[in-house]
Amino acid sequence: MIYMKYDIIVVGGGHAGCEASLASARMGKKTLLITGNIKNIADMPCNPSIGGSAKGIVVREIDALGGEMGYNTDKTLLQIKMLNVKKGPGVRSLRAQGCKVNYPKEMIKTLKNQKNLDVEENFVKELIVEKNEVKGIITEDGKKEESKCVILTTGTYLNSDILCAHESYKGGPHGEKNSMFLSESLKKNGLKIIRLKTGTPPRILKSSINFDEVKIEYGDNEKLSFSNFYEPTYDVENQKPCYLTYTNPETHKIIKENLDKCALYSGMIKGVGPRYCPSIEDKVVKFSDKDRHQIFLEPERSDDIEYYVGGFSTTMPHNIQEKLLHTMDGLKECIITKYGYAIEYDAIDPTELKMNLETKKINGLFTAGQINGTSGYEEAAAQGLMAGINAVLKIDNKSPFILKRNEAYIGVLIDDLINKGITEPYRLLTSRAEFRLLLRHDNAALRLTEYGRSLGLIDDEKYSIYKEKLKKINDLEKYLNNNFFENNMNNNNYLKNKNSSLINGKIKLIELIKRPEIDLQDLLKYLNIKESKEIIDIVETNIKYEGYINKTKSEVNKMLKLEEKQIPEDIDYNKVKNIATEAKQKLSLIRPITIGQASRISGVNPSDITMLLVYLKKEYNNE
């Protein structure tokens, strides 16, 4: 056998690339991470925040599986809060302001200290593909590097154009050198390439903001962490606040007068942008009845020099950007340090992928992150982790690691990408997860840590912390199940205080907690039992919402039954009678493995699934 220096080559050092190369190296594979600029590893080229609704849960999941993003955020964050506290247990999610200097710094440290992992600064020009199988890469300076698998995590650097006003030039984020040739190499190998767009707002000097004119928004007062294992080290008292200001009719007037000057409305941009990150031009045009829009001022770094103008993504000429910012309270004299711009880039149509993130056309080639048409650091990191794991499993001839929709947001993300395809950069939303009551922030480790352990990504230390928490949960549950709340004066006073009805004789504590007005943390304090909030939250949610959780679980079972029904690989959809034309085309294109997967393909209706089942029963005697 020929000596091969690396098992896996990861191309791109963004959030997907970091997780992919760490997972691969930690699972024992010789790994090379190639990145165009080592300084830009784990870069946050857009907003300085990690987490948010749904996305915060993804970060917890990455962490529970042994990924790095959660812990790295905890180490470097400027502010953190829990969103949706009152809206229900299924939708609580962390959002942190990250530090654009320290986050990458810490991540680079982690990468450099990782065994089995080399990092190299270079650009990849071409894939080496033989008989539909990837064999390695060739760099722009002509160097050949062989490997068993290649993972592409090129982000927005693929054949990218920076657009601002009427100007356009080749370049990646921050105007850096982009990857000019790889996209061609992918096309040559038959992959379908699509063009997407995203944008970023201007950054301004902190010293030029008038903070008297803007609303201040603080982080939460209690210690919070993305990590499922380690206590956070940040200083709760010294979190950096965010600020809120608004656009006004004057801002909108200037935008309307200058629409023809921005890249977006002058027809220069061909790529499709995400609806959830509209430019300020888009907001003003599409929602012309609104006389103001929220603009968030977010700290970008711990040394507090620059602020990010959230909600103000724009492609207006520089002088207009300045004029616009100066119309707003707090920003009348602000100084721009970086101007807003849009970036158009090539991505792979994600329906080209298998559930393990390997391309259907090229064996051993995996892709993850924005190259798959997603947006967001968290979505990228999640795919990077999964691609890294699956590349290793492939080399080891093991079955792929696929998370189901009822197991993780990561499962929802990948299942959506592959079965529904995309028409705009994909962002996770809680509404995409039909079983979100099961996919909670609090139970991420319970859902995923055993998987991480068996994959070799959870070390002994983390695992024993996890086991200890598990024991505490079980102990508390046992206690609540075996102990009673009795009818006596003190207890009655407690109930009266809570506006809760009195009891006859005694009831189990577990029954008492089912009452909406009874709070477990408060009750335990009354009973003089000490337990951490983390443990209490898990136990309380499971007890209080048992009915809803069971209802969701029975929906899950319905789905799993459909997942068990396999579709033979050789099926000819033209022979299936009575399915709609659109469904036939989609099924032939995506070639789902199970009936469950087929039922989630957009354009495939319930009646089509019925017909498909009838056909399978007849042709394959499939039960």
Added chain:
Amino acid sequence: MNDTICAIGTLVGESSINLIRISGNKSIEIVNKIFDKDLTKKESHTITYGFIVDEKEKIDEVLVSVFKSPRSFTTEDIVEINTHGGKAPVKKIMELLLNNGARLAEPGEFLKRAFLNGRIDLIEAESVSDMINAKTESARKMSMKGIDKEISNRINSLREILLSLIANIEVNIDYPEYEDAVIVTKELINEKNIEIKNKIEELIDSSNNGLIVKNGLNVAIVGKPNVGKSSILNSLLGEEKAIVTDIKGTTRDIVEGNILINGIDVYLYDTAGIRETDELVESIGIEKSISKIKESDLVLFVLDSSSNFDYEDKKVLDNIKNKKVLVIYNKIDLGNKKVKELEKYDSLNISAKNKNCVEIIKQKIFEMFNLDDISNSDFTYISNVRQISLLKKCLKISEDIENEIKKDIPIDLMEINIKLLWETLGEITGNVYKEELLDEIFSKFCLGK
């Protein structure tokens, strides 16, 4: 579905013109082979005059309409040939079409293609099928409403209310910092839920009318032998259908006939008198009567005013207890006995010999079923068993939501049933598609940083 199908669209032999319809991607090509003009150059939605030819022989003088994909009933290319009446030309033209590559359509296949190609939704498909089978003017009007999308529109307007509520909740959750969205409260959910619940109840109530319009009313005429059942039937039908004699047990089979009351089909069944008998033929008749009673919407219980309510009458009563009953005291010219046990039922005093009894009975049935409402209404009824059972499921979910509002449950969990209601309503029209939700979210709210 790639093949081209053809069928005769009219009742051959009964009409002076016949219509042959061809649908599929080869329809124009196939007809072109047997037509003396060039159809391939014709615009969509045009009519061309010419001759159907077999080799050089002229078969029939016809008008040919061309509807090009996707602007046709099936969304495929459709060609329609209007031929002369009479069996011979139609038969010959069908032969020519089949020989040139078309296939004989299965029953309902045009409709099925329209549905599978996304041209019509489930309610429309079901309505077209009802339309084909409509027997009365009222039934035709009702199925037309289905085709017109009126029913779909009503369901969809309920779904829109729910969708904007769900989108609003999702925005509250996914964009917690976004100020412009109203925060959805229990009060708001309650208000919307009550509105929807009332509309669903209305649809369910009217669905009973829908079934009457579609299937007509089945009326069984029962009573012990020789109380005048057959006379009443004959009067209602205006003809001598049942044999009327003075001998008990003359009617041994069920005699049917139908009349129209205000445009609604009313099917009348004269049943054999119910009594104990050893005679085989008569007892079979009695059994049939009992099963007819079970299927009927209304039972006309005929009694003889001149004789006492006896054991045999009671026996009949036992068989109709759970039905809607109209008691008819016949032969009032001979007596006026009233029965205490029957006071809870609607009743009429008539003499079947008297001609005006027909109008009295019709008027009473008319009142009992609010046929007035039906014939004056706009016929937007749901009349399909599948649709009705889904509507009832929706009502149940709406009641669950009502109960949850009273409890202290977070919005995220309340949304589970709201979504379920939205999806179940979508099942009625066959439109369950999640992307709708995201489209709604992003079109209504100006989101994103």
